[in-house]
Amino acid sequence: MFCLPPKSKHIPQATIKRLATYVQVxxxxxxxxxxxxxSKVLAEACGVQGAQxxxxxxxxxxxxxxxxGYQVKNLIHAITSSLGVDHEWPLVLMGVGNLGKAMIxxxxxxxxxxxxxxxxxxxxxxxxxxxxxxxxxxxxxxxxIVALYKISIGIITTPPERTQNAAECFVxxxxxxxxxxxxxxxxxxxYVHVQYVDFFRHLYSLVFDLVREQTQAIMNDEGEG
Amino acid sequence: MFCLPPKSKHIPQATIKRLATYVQVxxxxxxxxxxxxxSKVLAEACGVQGAQxxxxxxxxxxxxxxxxGYQVKNLIHAITSSLGVDHEWPLVLMGVGNLGKAMIxxxxxxxxxxxxxxxxxxxxxxxxxxxxxxxxxxxxxxxxIVALYKISIGIITTPPERTQNAAECFVxxxxxxxxxxxxxxxxxxxYVHVQYVDFFRHLYSLVFDLVREQTQAIMNDEGEG
Numbered sequence: 001m002f003c004l005p006p007k008s009k010h011i012p013q014a015t016i017k018r019l020a021t022y023v024q025v026x027x028x029x030x031x032x033x034x035x036x037x038x039s040k041v042l043a044e045a046c047g048v049q050g051a052q053x054x055x056x057x058x059x060x061x062x063x064x065x066x067x068x069g070y071q072v073k074n075l076i077h078a079i080t081s082s083l084g085v086d087h088e089w090p091l092v093l094m095g096v097g098n099l100g101k102a103m104i105x106x107x108x109x110x111x112x113x114x115x116x117x118x119x120x121x122x123x124x125x126x127x128x129x130x131x132x133x134x135x136x137x138x139x140x141x142x143x144x145i146v147a148l149y150k151i152s153i154g155i156i157t158t159p160p161e162r163t164q165n166a167a168e169c170f171v172x173x174x175x176x177x178x179x180x181x182x183x184x185x186x187x188x189x190x191y192v193h194v195q196y197v198d199f200f201r202h203l204y205s206l207v208f209d210l211v212r213e214q215t216q217a218i219m220n221d222e223g224e225g
Numbered sequence: 226m227f228c229l230p231p232k233s234k235h236i237p238q239a240t241i242k243r244l245a246t247y248v249q250v251x252x253x254x255x256x257x258x259x260x261x262x263x264s265k266v267l268a269e270a271c272g273v274q275g276a277q278x279x280x281x282x283x284x285x286x287x288x289x290x291x292x293x294g295y296q297v298k299n300l301i302h303a304i305t306s307s308l309g310v311d312h313e314w315p316l317v318l319m320g321v322g323n324l325g326k327a328m329i330x331x332x333x334x335x336x337x338x339x340x341x342x343x344x345x346x347x348x349x350x351x352x353x354x355x356x357x358x359x360x361x362x363x364x365x366x367x368x369x370i371v372a373l374y375k376i377s378i379g380i381i382t383t384p385p386e387r388t389q390n391a392a393e394c395f396v397x398x399x400x401x402x403x404x405x406x407x408x409x410x411x412x413x414x415x416y417v418h419v420q421y422v423d424f425f426r427h428l429y430s431l432v433f434d435l436v437r438e439q440t441q442a443i444m445n446d447e448g449e450g
Contacts, residue, residue, distance in 0.1 A: 084436035211309035
C-alpha cells in the first residue's frame with residue numbers, strides 16, 4: 001500500500017508524463033556518477049523549458065539548492081516514491097509478436113520501476129517458446145499468475161483483431177490498468193484505467209508542424225510579393 | 226505544398242493528437258460502410274467526452290447535422306486535408322530490430338496517410354535482409370533516398386546507444402521531423418521537429434492512477450474509523 005503526499009494528489013497528467021522523462025534522464029546521470037545537476041542542464045537533457053521543470057518539481061517539495069542544482073539521487077527518490085514506482089511493479093504482457101518481443105526486451109526483469117512477470121499468447125504455436133528468458137504461456141494461466149503475484153497492470157501488444165479479447169482476459173483475471181499498444185479502442189469497465197500508445201498521434205503532430213511551417217513560408221512570400 | 230485553412234493554424238497539440246484517433250476510428254467506420262455516425266457514438270468509440278469531440282471538430286468548420294450526426298467520409302476528408310495527411314507521406318526508418326519490424330509491419334506501404342519508403346540499419350549482417358517486403362539498406366544510402374523521394378520524416382527504432390547517431394544521419398540527409406521510439410533524448414538543430422514515443426510515460430500514468438485510488442481508499446477508511 002502507498003500513500004501520496006497531500007500536495008502530489010492533484011498533479012496533472014501532463015506533469016506525470018514529463019516526470020517519467022525526468023526519472024529516466026536522472027537515472028542515466030546517476031549511472032554516470034553525477035551527484036548534482038544544474039536545473040538548466042537537467043531541463044535541456046529532458047527537452048523542456050527550465051521554468052516548466054522547476055514548476056513540475058515543485059509538486060514534490062524543495063529539492064533544488066539555489067546556485068548549485070538538484071541532488072540527483074534525492075530527486076529520483078522523491079519523484080519515484082511520490083509516484084509509487086520506488087518499488088517494482090510486476091507486469092503481464094499479451095501478444096508475443098515483434099512489438100511484444102521489443103517490449104519484453106526493453107522492460108525485461110527490471111526497468112524504471114517495472115518488471116515483466118509473465119508473457120502470454122493465444123497462438124498455440126507460440127506457447128512454450130522462450131523469448132528473452134521468458135516462456136510464452138497460454139491465456140488460461142493469466143488468472144493464476146495475476147492472483148499469485150498481485151499484478152495490477154497488463155500490456156497489450158496483440159494484432160488489432162485480438163485486442164478486445166486480450167483486454168477482456170486481463171479484466172477477468174483482475175487487472176485494473178492496461179497499456180494498449182494497438183490503435184483499436186477497447187471496451188472495459190469504468191474502473192479499469194487504460195493508456196494508449198498510439199504513434200500515429202505523434203506522426204500527425206509532426207506532419208502538422210511541417211505543414212504549418214510551409215503555410216507560414218507561403219504567407220511570408222505573399223506578404224513580400 | 227499544402228496550406229492550412231486559417232482557423233486550423235492555432236489548433237493545440239492535444240487536439241491534433243486526438244484528431245489522429247478520430248481519423249483512425251472514422252476510417253474503421255468507413256471500412257464497415259457506415260455513412261453517418263452520431264456524435265455521441267463517435268465520442269464513445271474514440272474514448273473522449275462528447276463535448277470534447279465537438280470542440281475539437283469545430284476547428285474544421287460545421288460538419289455535424291443536428292439530430293443526425295457526422296458524415297463519415299466528409300469528416301475524414303476535412304480532418305486529413307486540414308492536417309496535411311490527405312496524401313501519403315513517405316517515411317524512412319532506421320533500426321530494424323523487433324520494434325522496427327513491428328513498425329514496418331504496422332505502417333508498411335499504406336496506413337492512415339503514411340507509407341514506409343525505405344528501411345536502414347547500421348548492422349552489416351542485417352543489410353540486404355528482406356523485412357515485410359522491404360530490403361534493409363546501409364545508412365550511406367539515406368541521403369540519396371531522402372532527396373529522391375523528398376522525404377521529411379524519419380523514424381528511429383534503434384537501441385539507445387545508436388539513437389543519437391541515427392538522428393544525426395537523418396538530419397544530415399535533410400530530414401526535418403523525427404519520431405523517436407528510444408527513451409534517449411536526441412540533440413538536433415532547433416528547426417528539426419521531434420516527437421518521442423515513450424511508453425514509460427504511460428506506465429507512470431497508470432501507476433499514479435492506481436496509487437491515487439489506494440490513497441483515496443485509505444483516507445476514506447480513516448474517515449469512517
